[in-house]
Amino acid sequence: MYDLEVIAKQLGFGLDDVKTIVKVLVEEANISILKIDDMFNHQAWEQIATEVHSIKGSAGNMQLTALSELSETLEQAAQIHDTQQVEMLINNIKSTLQQLQQQL
């Protein structure tokens, strides 16, 4: 899904460094998504937007475009309280993280 070697080249980092950062990113994002799940159950839209904002930033930095874009869309969906869209995006982010985890 993601070519970490290409990402490492583009960023001018070593492949091991990229893997380490992405691993930490996935760990933190997994924690965030658990919190988001809980927030979604309580319809805490503002909090969802704030929490996913962090995933968006770190994924963007590491050129994980799909994850960053999904996070941005979720942030926007949460801001307009779009329940259906939010639920779908949470699931999409979860599976993206799972795929990313398998790549490491």
Next chain:
Amino acid sequence: MFRKTNPINMKTHVLKQIILLTITIVIIMIVFRFSSHQYLQVFIDTAMVIIFSSMYIWIEKVPAAYTTASRIILIVGLITIISAQFYGQRQIWFPPWILLAFFLRGRKEGWIWLLIAESTITMLYLIGGPEVNLSFQDLFILLSDLLFIALITNWYEINKETILTRIKKTNSQLEERVNTRTQEVEEARVEAVSALRTRSEFLANMSHEIRTPLNAINGFISLLKEDEKDQQKQEYFEIIQHASHSLVQTINDILDYSKLESKKSFVVNAPFDTEEIKDTIKLFEAKAREKEIILHAQCSDGIPQYLNGDIQKIRQTLNNLLSNALKFTPKSGSVICDVSFKEERLSISMQDNGVGIPKEKLDTIFEPFTQADGSTQREYGGSGLGLAICSAYVKMMGGQLQVESVYGEGSRFYFSLPLEVIKKSPEQKDESNASSHLKGHVLLAEDNRANQLFMGLLFSNIGLSYEVAPDGLAAVEMSGTNTYDVILMDEHMPHMSGIKATQKILKREKEQQLKHTPIIALTANALTGDKERFLAAGMDDYISKPVNVEDMIKLLKKYIKDEHV
């Protein structure tokens, strides 16, 4: 493992038996010719059986167990022959022996031996004629002996097969057990490694979790201290702050060590100016003066200006060794820090005339949670992790931290690292490299660990040193106690937002008439009006995530001196 039987071996075995039987028969024939005494015949007859069996056992190198088994059969045979001799019933044992032979062999070989025996006797009778004077009873005796011999030899072969099968079975069972045990051991090892990693990760997370509120405590103490006019309360705040800083240091050591254990610590090589090493030593001059210790830095002339390596880790190792040397050296003592560069290796040595380390503790001094003795911890404090971290960092960078010490006289810690020399003559200067190498110290206010690592790597790659504040409060506190060339401030952070932290820093700068440290907003918010919002809050500039490396360098160059200029 064990000898396999095959058709060739079986043929050899049968051939051997035929030869031995022929010899035995010839001897029996001779005995029959010269002896007519019945008892003598019995003894000779039995002796032949024993001789033949012994020869067979000797030639075939039959193991002791079979020798014993053969002996039992021989004794049984002997009793049979003797009893039959006395009672004239010798022939009646003959059919059971044949049956037993067939039972044990279970194959055509029983028939073959019967045929051989019959043929031999018939041949003897025909050749010998009436001179041989063999009665039917004698023929039966001879036949019985032949079958008895065949039984002994073949019984060994059968048992050998059975035993080999058993050995094979036992062997495969053993192999299976060994495999199972190996698998169990491997599972246990994986489990132990996983447990160790989980422990380290837990420790790292806990340290992180503890450090965050501690930074909040430090931050709020700083704020309270600023507003407090009462001298007594100011002193209290200072005590709390001092204790809190010690705690942060201990937590930092634990965090560094757990990162090492969970393999989350890595070497980031980047070109650095060796002046940074000298600057690090200089930082300790004030502390040495305070303790009335002579700190002497000896930097040899051959040290290149630029080297490629992990200056963060080198600096941290140096900090730790210097801090220890000053801590354990008494008033009026001396600490000599020697830095040299020879054969592509940077050597650093730290010698003090402090308390020294007992000889028996030298081997364990680099192990975690180890100090020279319990009293050291009580008297000087510390987590006992500093040297373990230094040793691990030096090892990661390709060196080995070593120690020489005389108890009561002092210690010398030294190491050397293989570092590549970076030549930066103006002719070789590459425009892009020149533009991407800055010199300065940055405060990164960022709560997200992945972003901390990302930015840290980026800073190291362009030659900047940095410190991380995990939240707004920590940023306020750290910027008050240290000097930075620029502060990169994330917007969303726990305890205090980036905007609020900026306002606090600006307020302090204004009140204490301090030099302004540029603050750059770092946020994933890229909405219209965001930039204006940050600038209105007093921030100097703004950069959005995802961070573009070139844009970041361009922006930093506005505030940090380019070292090539």
